[in-house]
Amino acid sequence: MDCETCNDLLLDLHYDELDAARAAEVRAHLAGCDDCRAASERLGRTRALAAKLSLPDAPTHSAPVMAALASTSQVATAVSGRVSAVIPIERAREVKAAGWLQRVGELAMRRQVAMVAISLLMVGLGLRYLPFRSPTQSVTTEMSQPEVIPATELTPPPAPSATPPPAQSTAPSMRARAPLARAPASSDGRAASRAPLADGLRGVAAGTGAGDLAGPRAGRAAAMDNADLGRSREAEIVEAPAPVAAAQAPSYNGIAQIPADEERQLQQAMPPAPAPTTWSAARNSAESASSRGDLAATIASYQRALALDPPPAERHAIALSLHRALISAGRADEANRVRAQYLTQAADPSALAGQVPTSVPRTQTSAGSVQPSAPRPASTRPARRSNSNVNSDFNQSAY
Amino acid sequence: MRRHRTPIFHFILRSVKNPATADEILQDAWLRMIQGAREFQRASRFTTWAYTVARNLCIDHARKAVHRRHPSLDQPREEEGATLGDSIAANDAGADRNAIGHQLQRSLVVAIESLPNDQREVFVMREYSNLSFKEIADVVGAPENTVKSRMRYALERLQSSLVEYEDYARTLG
Numbered sequence: 001m002d003c004e005t006c007n008d009l010l011l012d013l014h015y016d017e018l019d020a021a022r023a024a025e026v027r028a029h030l031a032g033c034d035d036c037r038a039a040s041e042r043l044g045r046t047r048a049l050a051a052k053l054s055l056p057d058a059p060t061h062s063a064p065v066m067a068a069l070a071s072t073s074q075v076a077t078a079v080s081g082r083v084s085a086v087i088p089i090e091r092a093r094e095v096k097a098a099g100w101l102q103r104v105g106e107l108a109m110r111r112q113v114a115m116v117a118i119s120l121l122m123v124g125l126g127l128r129y130l131p132f133r134s135p136t137q138s139v140t141t142e143m144s145q146p147e148v149i150p151a152t153e154l155t156p157p158p159a160p161s162a163t164p165p166p167a168q169s170t171a172p173s174m175r176a177r178a179p180l181a182r183a184p185a186s187s188d189g190r191a192a193s194r195a196p197l198a199d200g201l202r203g204v205a206a207g208t209g210a211g212d213l214a215g216p217r218a219g220r221a222a223a224m225d226n227a228d229l230g231r232s233r234e235a236e237i238v239e240a241p242a243p244v245a246a247a248q249a250p251s252y253n254g255i256a257q258i259p260a261d262e263e264r265q266l267q268q269a270m271p272p273a274p275a276p277t278t279w280s281a282a283r284n285s286a287e288s289a290s291s292r293g294d295l296a297a298t299i300a301s302y303q304r305a306l307a308l309d310p311p312p313a314e315r316h317a318i319a320l321s322l323h324r325a326l327i328s329a330g331r332a333d334e335a336n337r338v339r340a341q342y343l344t345q346a347a348d349p350s351a352l353a354g355q356v357p358t359s360v361p362r363t364q365t366s367a368g369s370v371q372p373s374a375p376r377p378a379s380t381r382p383a384r385r386s387n388s389n390v391n392s393d394f395n396q397s398a399y
Numbered sequence: 400m401r402r403h404r405t406p407i408f409h410f411i412l413r414s415v416k417n418p419a420t421a422d423e424i425l426q427d428a429w430l431r432m433i434q435g436a437r438e439f440q441r442a443s444r445f446t447t448w449a450y451t452v453a454r455n456l457c458i459d460h461a462r463k464a465v466h467r468r469h470p471s472l473d474q475p476r477e478e479e480g481a482t483l484g485d486s487i488a489a490n491d492a493g494a495d496r497n498a499i500g501h502q503l504q505r506s507l508v509v510a511i512e513s514l515p516n517d518q519r520e521v522f523v524m525r526e527y528s529n530l531s532f533k534e535i536a537d538v539v540g541a542p543e544n545t546v547k548s549r550m551r552y553a554l555e556r557l558q559s560s561l562v563e564y565e566d567y568a569r570t571l572g
Contacts, residue, residue, distance in 0.1 A: 011547055017531060045568035046558045050526050052500065053507040058408035059422045 001029040006036045014043055276301070279310035283318055290325070299325045306342070319343055403446060406528040407453050413511055413523050414457040415464075424460060428453040450524060450538045503564055510560035518553035521546050 006029045012018045013026045030037045107113065276282040286301030302322035310318055319342030326335035407428065412421040431452050511519060520539065524530045532550070536543040561568075 008547075011532075011550055015525060015532075042558060043554060045565065046554050046561065047526070049503065049561050049564055049568045050507065050511075050522075050557060052503055053511070053527075054504065055405055055409045055527060056412060056418070058404045058425060059418070 001025050003029075003033060003036050006030065006033065007039060010036075010040055010043055014040070014047060276304060277308070279305045279308035279314065279318070282308055283310075283314075283321075286318075286321065286325075290321075295325060295329050299329060299331075315342060403449055403528075407449060409527055410450065410520070410523050411453055411457055413519060414454075414516075415460055416512055420460065424453065424456045428456050431456070444534065446528075446530060447534045447537045450528065450530065450534075454520065454538060503561075503567070506561060506564065510557050513560070514553050514556055517541075518549045518556070521549040522553040522557070525550055 006026055009018060009022065009026050013023055018026065030040055276285050282301050282305035286298050286305060289295075289297035289301055299322060302318055302325060305318045306315060306322065309315075319338055323335050323338045323343060326332070326338060404425070408421055408425050411424050411428070412418060415421050415424060428449070432449060435452075511522065514522060517539070521535055524535045524538065525532065530538070532543050532546050536546045539546065541549075
C-alpha cells in the first residue's frame with residue numbers, strides 16, 4: 001500500500017469504516033511509514049480533543065410533548081408552515097381558518113392594495129361627476145331632435161286686430177332685440193325648444209304674463225307650457241319656421257351646433273342683472289362690460305356710476321373713463337358734454353388739483369374729435385412738482 | 400427518537416449557535432418527522448432522514464436569520480474568542496473543576512463553529528452523531544468522497560485551531 005492510498009483510508013480507519021482486512025493493510029503500512037504514522041497520530045489527537053467536547057443535553061421541557069405527539073400523531077402546524085406550537089388537530093382547523101382570514105386581511109391591508117383602491121375610487125368618482133360635455137354640447141345634444149309643431153296644427157289668430165304683425169322668419173335678430181320679457185317668445189321656435197337656457201327663458205316669460213308674448217312659437221314644449229295661458233296667446237302664433245332652420249343648422253360629429261349669432265341672441269335675450277345701486281358696483285359693471293367689448297353697456301354703466309354720486313376723485317376717474325368710452329364709440333358730442341361737466345377745472349377743481357396737465361390733452365388729441373383743453377396756468381406745475389406727496393398726485397391723475 | 404434527540408440537538412445547536420433556537424428547531428423537526436412519517440421511505444435509515452429534516456430546517460433558519468442581528472449566547476466575541484454564554488455563571492458545581500477542560504470546551508466550540516458550514520456539518524455528524532460517511536453523503540446530498548474531503552479539511556482546521564492543546568492531547572492519547 002502506498003502512502004497516498006493510506007492517507008485516503010486514514011479517516012475510514014479512525015472511524016472504523018474499514019473492514020478488517022483493509023484495516024490490517026493500513027495498520028501494516030503505518031507501522032513501516034513514519035510520515036503516514038505521524039499523520040495518523042495527529043488525526044488521532046485531534047479526534048481526542050474533539051471528543052472532549054461535552055454534548056449539551058437537549059431541553060427536557062419539550063420531551064413529554066414530543067413523546068405525546070409521537071404517540072398520538074395528531075398534530076398540526078401553524079398557519080405559516082413554521083411550527084411554533086403544538087396544537088391539537090381540532091384547534092388546527094380553527095387556526096387554519098384564522099390563518100386564511102389573516103392572509104386575506106394582510107393582503108387587503110397592504111399599502112399597494114390601498115393605493116390601487118383609492119386610485120380606482122378617484123377614477124370612478126371622476127367618471128361619475130366630471131362634466132365631459134361642454135355646455136354647448138349639452139345644448140346642441142338636446143337640439144338634435146327638435147320637436148316642432150307644424151304651423152297647420154296651431155290655432156290661427158281669431159282676431160286679426162289683436163294680432164301683431166307676423167314676425168318674419170328671416171329676421172330673428174329684430175325679435176331678439178325685443179324687451180327681455182318678450183325675448184323667449186320672440187325668438188324662433190328652435191331656440192325655444194332646444195336648450196335648458198331656452199327652458200329657463202320660457203319660465204321667465206311665463207312669469208311675466210301671457211299678454212306680452214308675441215311672435216311665432218313652434219316648439220311643442222313651449223306651446224304646452226303656454227297652453228294654460230289661453231287661446232289669445234296661441235292666436236298670436238302664426239308661423240313655424242323652425243324645421244327649415246333646424247335642417248340648416250350646422251353639425252359637428254353628428255351634433256347640431258347653434259350658430260354664433262343665435263347664441264348671441266340668446267345671451268342678449270337673457271334677463272339682465274339687476275341695475276347696480278352703488279357707484280362702485282356700476283363702475284365694476286362698466287369695467288366688466290369694457291372687458292367684454294360691449295361699449296354701449298360700458299357707457300351706460302359709467303353713466304349710471306356718475307349718477308350715483310361717487311366721491312370727487314372717483315367721479316373724476318369715472319368721468320374720464322366715460323369720456324374715453326364715448327370717444328371710442330364716436331359720440332363726440334356726449335364726450336364733450338362729459339368733459340365740460342366733469343373734467344374741466346371749473347367743473348371740479350378739487351378733482352383736477354392733482355391731475356397731470358398733459359394727460360387730458362393727450363387723450364383728447366388721440367381721439368381727434370375733441371377740442372384741446374384750455375392751457376393750464378403755468379404756476380400750477382412748479383407748485384405741484386414741489387409737492388412731496390407724489391403718490392397722491394399720481395392717484396388723482398386718471399390718465 | 401429519544402436516542403437521536405441529543406445528537407440532533409447538538410447538530411442543530413452547532414449550526415444555529417443558540418440553544419433556544421436549537422430547541423425550537425428540534426421540535427419543528429420532530430413535528431415534521433411525525434407529519435411526514437407516511438412519506439418516510441423505509442429503504443433509508445431513520446437517522447439519515449431525521450438529520451436531513453433537521454439540516455433543512457437549519458438552512459431555512461439561516462436564510463431567515465440573515466437580517467437578524469441579535470447576539471447568540473454561543474456566538475464568540477470579537478476579541479476574546481469566548482462566547483457570551485461563557486460569561487454567564489454555570490449552575491453545576493463541577494463547572495470549574497478542570498480549568499483546562501473548561502477552556503478546551505470553549506476553544507472547541509469556537510473552533511467548530513468557525514468551520515465552514517459544509518465542513519462543520521460533516522464533522523459534527525461524523526464525530527458526535529456517529530453517522531457513517533455514506534449516511535452523511537445521503538444527508539448532505541454529496542458524494543462520499545466529497546464528504547471525506549470535507550471531513551479531512553475540517554480536521555486539519557481544528558488541528559491548527561487547537562494547536563495550543565497539543566501537549567494536552569498527547570496526555571489523552
